[in-house]
Amino acid sequence: MRRVAVVGVGSSRFGRRDDANLSELAFEAVKPAMDEAGVDSKDIGFASVGTVGTWYEEPLPAVVVAEYAGLNPTGLVRCEAACASGSGAFKVAHQSVASGESEIAMAIGVEKMTEVDTPTTIELIGRAGNYLWEFENVGITFAGYYALYASAHMAQYGTTEEQLAMVAVKNHKYGAMNPYAHFQKEITLEQALGSPFVAWPLRVYSCCPVSDGSAAIILASEQAAKKLTDTPVWVKAIGTASDTANLSKRPDYLGLRATMQASKQAYERAGVSPTDIDVAEVHDCFTIAEILAYEDLGFCEKGSGGRMIEDGETYIGGRVPINLDGGLKAKGHPLGATGCMMIAEVTRQLRGEAGKRQAPIKNGLGLAHNVGGTGHYCYVTILGRE
Secondary structure, eight states, rough: OOOOEEEEEOOOOOBBOOOOOOOHHHHHHHHHHHHOOOOOOOOOEEEEEEOOOOOOSSSHHHHHHHHHHHHHHSSSEOBBBBBBBHHHHHHOOOOOOOSSOOOOEEEEEEEGGGSSOOHHHHHHTTEEEEEIIIIIOOOOOOOHHHHHHHHHHHHHHHOOOHHHHHHHHHHHHTTTOOTTOSSSOOOOOOHHHHHEEEEEEGGGGOOOOOOEEEEEEEEEHHHHHHHHOOOOOEEEEEEEEESSSGGGGSSSSOOOHHHHHHHHHHHHTTTTGGGSSEEEEESSBHHHHHHHHHHHHHSTTOOOOOHHHHHHSSTTTTTSOBOTTTHHHOOOHHHHHHHHHHHHHHHHHTEEEGGGOOOOOSEEEEEEEEETTTTEEEEEEEEEEO
């Protein structure tokens, strides 16, 4: 397998995007990625489009996105892995280059979720677990799934509502510095704790918004990358794992087994450990999800994720800065776009291009952790400058 580098990234503004259709939204990420890499559509040998695609009118989204962007690749595929669809698209594009099938490939993540109303969105996402057993029989929502994890973690380890709220405060702080973020405003701990409950113990400020957005990544072989850029960011490893559709078949609600397995693969393949990571993007669709990620990725001991945020260890200047773009919580979570946007943010951090949100880079290593569903899928990608 050949070495593969990220040579260009691009992203749209996240939020409610009534001003753009699906193809236009995707192009907002595609064009800056190609401009940054110094390539045009004829150079792209393979394209993959990550999108869930139940919210909008296009039944074949990859085709219309590629057509609008002027892409005529030798290969085109749509990838679906729920909220991790963007990371699935990135993995497929990476494989195309690593295998020698193409010299340059593009991964595009896009979602336009606001085409339907909020109750419909809640139903569609609620169906994403085990439909007959959990949605039809129990009527659980996506917030309800993560509320189970939050309440179990609180009961087992003493995690508090205040610690959950601290995740929201941190991510809004950095989202306020990110011009691409859905929510560009800081909040206080009191505001977070004073917001209404959605599914106890999760409140409004515990939950990511429903967003539209896109992100694009251009990957190149080592030979091509050296011609295109002086600042390649290398794909060190990608770890993948999945778990049961039915939550009742999982051993407990104290962590995501898929994250533990995917991260173990990624660390071993890259030859690094959690302590080597300079900066990370983790999947914080709900505040408890970020705390679980701290533990499942090995950034702290099991049960101490709440103390990690309380001690400020995931801020800039802490042990491992996390979600410095605002995370899903403040940046937004257009499902198919999230994985590619995470990789774009880690790339910018490793290149020292994050401005006020820049983390100290000592080892030249960053990590992107993208979960689909409630741990149904997981991709852990490790990137490095060398």
